[in-house]
Amino acid sequence: MRILGLDIGSRSVDAVWLEDGRMVKHAVADSGFDPAAVAATFVDLRHHDVLVSTGYGRHTARARFGGRAITEITAYALGASTLFPEAASVLDIGGQDTKVISLGPAGKVADFEMNDKCAAGTGRFLEVMARALGFTLEEMAAEAMNAENGVRVSSMCTVFAESEVISLVHRGEERARIARGLHDSITTRTLSTLRRVGVRGPLVFAGGVARNQAIVKSIGSGFAGDVLVPQEAQIVGAYGAALDALRAG
Amino acid sequence: MSDATTPVDYRPMWEDLNLDLEMHDALLTAIPQLYKSVFARQQNRPEGMQYFDFVMREIHGLRVKELDDFRKAGNKVVGVFCLYVPEEIVRAHGAWCVGLCAGAEFGYDEAERVMPRNTCPLIKSFMGFKLARVCPYVEESDLVIGETTCDGKKKAYELLAEVQDVWVMELPQMKREKDKRFWRDEVRELVSRVQDLTGNTMTVESLSTAVKEVNDKRRALQRIAEARKADPVPISGRDALLAVQVAFYDDVGRFTEMVNKIADELEERVAAGEGVAPRGAKRILVTGTPMAVPNWKVHDIVEKAGGVVVQEELCTGSRYFDTLVPESNGSLDAMIDAVADKYLGINCACFTPNQGRCDDVIRMAKDWNANGIIDYSLQFCDPYQMESTLVERAAQDAGIPHLKIETDYSMEDVGQLSTRVEAFLEML
Numbered sequence: 237m238r239i240l241g242l243d244i245g246s247r248s249v250d251a252v253w254l255e256d257g258r259m260v261k262h263a264v265a266d267s268g269f270d271p272a273a274v275a276a277t278f279v280d281l282r283h284h285d286v287l288v289s290t291g292y293g294r295h296t297a298r299a300r301f302g303g304r305a306i307t308e309i310t311a312y313a314l315g316a317s318t319l320f321p322e323a324a325s326v327l328d329i330g331g332q333d334t335k336v337i338s339l340g341p342a343g344k345v346a347d348f349e350m351n352d353k354c355a356a357g358t359g360r361f362l363e364v365m366a367r368a369l370g371f372t373l374e375e376m377a378a379e380a381m382n383a384e385n386g387v388r389v390s391s392m393c394t395v396f397a398e399s400e401v402i403s404l405v406h407r408g409e410e411r412a413r414i415a416r417g418l419h420d421s422i423t424t425r426t427l428s429t430l431r432r433v434g435v436r437g438p439l440v441f442a443g444g445v446a447r448n449q450a451i452v453k454s455i456g457s458g459f460a461g462d463v464l465v466p467q468e469a470q471i472v473g474a475y476g477a478a479l480d481a482l483r484a485g
Numbered sequence: 486m487s488d489a490t491t492p493v494d495y496r497p498m499w500e501d502l503n504l505d506l507e508m509h510d511a512l513l514t515a516i517p518q519l520y521k522s523v524f525a526r527q528q529n530r531p532e533g534m535q536y537f538d539f540v541m542r543e544i545h546g547l548r549v550k551e552l553d554d555f556r557k558a559g560n561k562v563v564g565v566f567c568l569y570v571p572e573e574i575v576r577a578h579g580a581w582c583v584g585l586c587a588g589a590e591f592g593y594d595e596a597e598r599v600m601p602r603n604t605c606p607l608i609k610s611f612m613g614f615k616l617a618r619v620c621p622y623v624e625e626s627d628l629v630i631g632e633t634t635c636d637g638k639k640k641a642y643e644l645l646a647e648v649q650d651v652w653v654m655e656l657p658q659m660k661r662e663k664d665k666r667f668w669r670d671e672v673r674e675l676v677s678r679v680q681d682l683t684g685n686t687m688t689v690e691s692l693s694t695a696v697k698e699v700n701d702k703r704r705a706l707q708r709i710a711e712a713r714k715a716d717p718v719p720i721s722g723r724d725a726l727l728a729v730q731v732a733f734y735d736d737v738g739r740f741t742e743m744v745n746k747i748a749d750e751l752e753e754r755v756a757a758g759e760g761v762a763p764r765g766a767k768r769i770l771v772t773g774t775p776m777a778v779p780n781w782k783v784h785d786i787v788e789k790a791g792g793v794v795v796q797e798e799l800c801t802g803s804r805y806f807d808t809l810v811p812e813s814n815g816s817l818d819a820m821i822d823a824v825a826d827k828y829l830g831i832n833c834a835c836f837t838p839n840q841g842r843c844d845d846v847i848r849m850a851k852d853w854n855a856n857g858i859i860d861y862s863l864q865f866c867d868p869y870q871m872e873s874t875l876v877e878r879a880a881q882d883a884g885i886p887h888l889k890i891e892t893d894y895s896m897e898d899v900g901q902l903s904t905r906v907e908a909f910l911e912m913l
Binding site: 292306307308309310333344345346347348350351 | 900901904905907908911912
């Protein structure tokens with residue numbers, strides 16, 4: 237059976253193809269302004285017999301392309317626990333959501349927490365801050381890691397933090413130190429969520445923000461257990477969606 | 486019921502009530518759209534629910550006209566916001582009780598001129614409806630009876646009193662013997678206040694009749710609740726919630742009759758094993774802060790995601806109907822005490838301690854075979870949000886999965902909420 241798992245997120249559309257339960261191909265594309273059209277480019281390849289969608293666009297995808305839809309929480313739990321059978325929990329920081337999942341047996345969700353409407357500390361937050369500092373995302377992460385210390389950025393709200401960054405720039409603060417401060421504040425917030433939910437390690441850190449080496453490093457040193465980062469951190473949801481087709485039989 | 490096909494022009498009546506017609510039109514355009522999106526296209530909906538379609542269509546029409554006529558005949562109408570105001574006492578004086586509008590993001594600009602932005606949506610909404618002149622029920626109220634169930638409402642009543650006759654009952658915040666005595670006194674003061682308002686004197690007969698009528702309304706709602714124990718569930722959570730919401734302002738006798746008809750239908754369905762969702766659909770108990778019309782947000786999300794809400798431990802739910810006033814006819818004094826004691830028995834988070842509520846939640850989750858509990862709180866509601874930690878612990882101890890939701894009347898968080906609720910249902 238050939239399965240396509242689609243994760244239609246706020247910032248990227250990710251696809252994973254399975255054949256006989258093994259991943260044979262994957263792809264990541266920018267969501268753009270019409271994520272369903274982007275998803276259609278993967279569906280139209282017709283390299284699948286079964287489709288499972290997840291992410292923000294899951295219901296649109298199900299209506300347009302058929303198949304089933306599951307939430308990204310269930311999908312990340314399944315994807316992460318298949319990649320790392322020893323995992324006890326998952327942290328997913330995506331384009332506009334942060335999710336913390338405690339895993340039960342067989343990749344099932346035992347408990348989870350997700351931010352409400354605010355996109356504080358997510359991929360979108362980093363994008364806005366990078367633009368305010370005139371960096372690409374990669375440059376901002378590299379600069380942050382090189383800075384000896386950070387300027388404290390107190391606001392976690394994307395809108396307020398952007399004005400805070402602009403006023404720091406105008407005050408003549410070094411961009412690298414501001415970048416470091418921004419990364420530190422995301423880390424602090426994330427670690428406090430992990431503590432509040434009370435998750436145990438090993439923790440799988442996935443989602444687009446897990447590609448940011450500065451954040452991976454600081455969460456790795458701040459979290460009490462092991463932190464495991466998949467090679468392709470962005471496709472864990474799509475992988476999990478595809479695996480769900482096997483579970484559903 | 487009037488003939489629904491004859492359009493009646495209620496505008497002169499609304500004009501007489503000094504409503505802001507333009508804004509009121511906007512409201513009357515928004516509510517049917519929302520109603521349709523939540524209630525239409527339900528599979529196998531009980532036929533009796535057509536009555537509620539009618540009530541919602543006439544929400545600011547026929548019912549307001551009835552109140553208008555009632556008052557023009559020399560009677561009084563009393564507006565209330567809360568369960569703790571004893572409807573029996575009001576009715577025993579020949580007056581009617583109506584619930585006031587507080588469930589939509591309306592008139593917020595007006596409300597924010599007198600109260601902080603970060604205020605409970607329920608409070609901001611009732612103040613907004615009043616100040617923006619869009620709630621016909623408050624305009625038909627000769628008196629608003631408030632209560633001290635939270636700091637926000639308590640202070641808001643002072644502001645409301647600037648533009649409306651308001652009487653505030655002081656609800657004790659503990660349930661000791663001396664609190665019981667205190668509350669009985671408060672209820673007696675209410676008796677004098679309503680007597681002054683109506684010019685009528687309450688008698689053993691009038692109070693017995695009122696107790697019986699309001700109990701009958703509760704008994705009818707209890708029948709619906711009982712039918713929801715079945716799997717498949719014979720009525721959606723949305724429809725059952727709507728019934729309790731409407732109970733606050735509909736004519737008591739007519740409402741009771743219609744709800745009993747629905748209950749007959751539901752009991753037949755249960756006997757035949759028919760339902761509105763497939764057998765085995767995930768069953769949810771909702772607990773938390775009140776949901777006033779047209780706040781159907783959580784039920785809509787749960788049920789469109791394939792779950793069913795099987796019971797509400799809410800003021801717009803079991804707290805409204807699950808206990809009755811004893812119908813023994815003693816002296817008037819003994820009857821007033823019995824009314825007071827029934828109301829003090831309600832478990833609101835404004836009480837400390839409030840273990841009874843956690844016990845109710847767990848008992849109900851078991852009795853209605855809930856797979857999970859959703860603890861719902863309006864933003865900035867300190868009593869319920871603080872208590873949600875205790876509810877969560879009780880759920881954990883009972884081994885029942887629990888999801889906490891904090892939200893308001895806006896639709897901006899519906900995407901995230903849907904993801905959380907769907908993930909919760911997938912987890913069960």
